[in-house]
Amino acid sequence: MNDILQGLARAAKLVVTLNADLVEITLLSLQVSLGAAVIGSAIGLPLGAWLAINRFPARRTVIALLNALMGLPPVVVGLIVYVLFSRSGPLGVLGLLFTPTAMVIAQVIIITPIIASVAHQAIRELWADYHDLLISLEARRHQRIATLLWDGRRALMTASLAGFGRGIGEVGAIMIVGGNIDHATRVLTTAIALETGKGEFDMALALGFVLIGLAIAVNLALHILSRTERGSRW
C-alpha cells in the first residue's frame, strides 16, 4: 500500500516538474492524434454530410460499410498498414514504417469512420428538420450544404472530438506501425505498455495521469458541446 502511494507521489512529481521524456512523449501523442483528427475530419465530415443529404443507389451499402469499419479492431488496422508499408509491401518504397506519419495514417483509418458516422447522424437529423424550408426557399445544393454544416457545427465538432478521443487512447495500431521507438515514435499509450512491462511504475503512472487528463478534457468538451446543443434546442 505504501509502495503504491509512494509510486503515485513520484509519478505526480514527474508530471509537475515537467519531466523531459514525459513532455516529449505527450507532445508526440498530441501531434499524431490531432493530426489524425484533422485529416479524419477533413474526410469524414464532408463524407457524413454528403451521405446525409444525397440519395444514390449505393448509399445504404456505403453506410453499412462505414458502420462495419467503425468496429474494426485497431490491431487489425495496424497489421494492414504494416503490411502495406513494410519494405516488401506495395508502399514500402515510401519508407514510412516506424515513423509518426505511418501512425497518423493508421489512426486516420481508425477514426474517419467514427467521425463520418457521427456527422452523418447529426446532419441527417438537421436535414430532416430543414428539408421543407430549404426546398421551399429554393436553396441551391451548395447553399443547402453550407447551411447544414454551419447550423450543425456543434455536432460536427463533437464528431471531430470523438475521433480525437478514440485516437489518443488507441494503442494497438500505433504500436505495430510505430514500433514504440524511443525519441521517435513513442506515444503515451505505447510508453505506458512498455514502462509497465519493465516494472517502471512511476513513469507508467505519470503517463497514465496525462492520458487520463486528456481523456477527461475531451469528454468535458464533448459534454459542454452537447449541453449547449440541447440547451439551444429545447
Added chain:
Amino acid sequence: MVNAMVALDRVELRRGGRVIVGPISLRLGGEGITMAMGPNGAGKTTLLRALHGLERVSSGQIHWDEDARALRERQAFVFQTPILMRRSVLDSIAYPLRLRGVRRGAARERAAECAENVGLRVSLRKDVSTLSGGEKQKMALARALIMDPALLFLDEPSANLDGRSTREIEEILDHFRARGTRIVMSTHDIGQARRLADDVVFMHHGHLVEQAPSAAFFDAPQSQQAKAYLQGDIVI
C-alpha cells in the same frame, strides 16, 4: 391582373398505396385570398404543398397560367408547424434574403423591420427554439414576408395566436392582398375565413366538396358536409 393562375386537372396524390388527396379538379384565379377549409385530415395541407411544388403528384396535372409566371416564381410558404432553424430569431428571419445574396447587415435590418411588422416583440438575438408557440408562428410569417412574395401560402397561420395577434396578422394579410399578393391559405377559424376569404375551397376526405365565392359559401353552403362543418357538427 391575372385572371387565371392555376388549374388542377384530376390531380391525385397517393402515399403508401392509399389515395390521400384527389382526384381534384379546380381553378384558382390570380387575385385575392383563397381559403382551404375542411375537417382534420381533409387534405388542406397536402393540397397547399402540392400547389407549392413540395409534394409529388401521382397522377393528373397542375397547369400554371402563362400570365401567372411572376406569381409562380415568387412564392413563399408558411408551414403548419413552424420550421425552426438553429439560429437567432433575427438570423432566421433574414435567412431567405441571405440565400438571395443580400449582405448580412442589410438582411438583418430588413429582418428587424419584418419582425416589427408581424408584431414579434421579443429579443431578436435569442434562439428561435426559446420562442412561444405563437411567437414561432410570427417568426415563420416574418420569414415568408421578407421575400415580398407574389404568391403566399399559409397553412393555419394563426392556429396558436391569441385574439389580438390573430387580428394583427389578418390586417397584414389584408394589406398584402391590397398590394396584389395572391394568398392561398387554410384555417379552422371560421370567423377568420369569413373576414379574409374571397373564395373558399372546401375539402373532405381528400376530395373537393365545394368551391364558391366567400359570401355564397358562408350564406348558403351547398353541400351537407360544409353545412355541418360550419355549424360545428360532425362532418360525415
